[in-house]
Amino acid sequence: MSRLAGRYALITGASRGIGAAVAKRFAQEGAHVILTARTVGGLEEVDDAIKQATGTNATLVPLDLRKFDQIDALGAAIYERFGRLDIVVGNAGVLETLGPVAQFDPKLWTRILDTNVTANYRLIRSMDRLLRASDAGRAIFVTSGAAKEPYPYWGPYAASKAALEMMVKTYAMEIAKSNLRVNLLDPGIVATKLRLQAFPGEDQAxxxxxxxxxxxxxxxxxxxxxxxxxxxAI
Known part of the structure; x- marks a missing residue:
């Protein structure tokens, strides 16, 4: 398994769920993975699993994506250490809670939009030149079916994913003549913490x-x- 041999891959939200699974798989495919998340312990657990499976370590970067200047600093650090970036996976996302739009907590609204949209904009802004320095830069942003159809009480999350899709599609048009390929990926229904928040009585097994x-x-x-x-879509 070496489809990503020699590639440098940045994955956000990599301490658990889809992000952790992608990190492990990319490492098994030969990539050196750069992993970000707020939870240091979770990142270390993923790193241990990668080390056990591949014999190599990941690069761990604990950070809060809502502190946008840290994303800029990460881009600079990747340039200094690796000189380029081949893959970005914008996976980190939050649901926070469900509720009627007219009564939604403004602080939670801001947290959702900051994490699901603005952090990915800052990621694009910081990593664009690094991806262009690759012979085949690839960017993948995780979206949701909630961006397509309205459902009661899902307003903030759905709005954030719809905004993400429009932003990424626009970015893709703007760099169409480069070697960079940009897509959105809707993984569908997956047993994750976010899914459990939305459907607490569901049997994730x-x-x-x-x-x-x-x-x-x-x-x-x-x-x-x-x-x-x-x-x-998967």
Whole structure:
């Protein structure tokens, strides 16, 4: 398994769930993974699993994506250490809570938009030149079916994912003549903490595990990928 051999990959929200599963899979495919999350312990657990499976360590960067200047600092640090970036996976996202739009807590609204939209804008802004320095830069942003159809009480989360999709599609059009390929990925229903927040009575053992959706991430991350500006559903 070496479809990503020699590639440098940044993955946000990598301490658990889909982000952790993608980190482990990318490492198994030969990539050196740079992992960000707020939870240091979770990052260390993922790193231990990668070390056990591949014999190599990840680069761990504990940070809060809502502190946007830290994203800029991360871009500078990646440039100094690696000189380029081949893959970005914008996976980190929050639901916070469900509730009617007219009564939604403004602080939670801001947290959702900051994490799901603005942090990804800052990620694009910081990593664009690094991705262009790659011979085959790839960017993947995790979206949701909630961006497509309105559902009661999902307003803030749905609005954030709809905004993310429009932003990424626009970015894809702007860099269409470069070697960079940018897509959105909708993993569908997966057993994650976010899913459990939304459906606390659901039996997660009956859902797909995060590891079950990593194939498509590899497809979109490898140099051979030609898809661009799409919303790819699993």
């Amino acid at each position: 009956k859902l797909r595990a995060p590891e079950d959706v990593t194939d498509r991430f590899v497809d979109l991350a490898e140099p051979a990928c030609t898809r661009h500006g799409e919303v790819v």
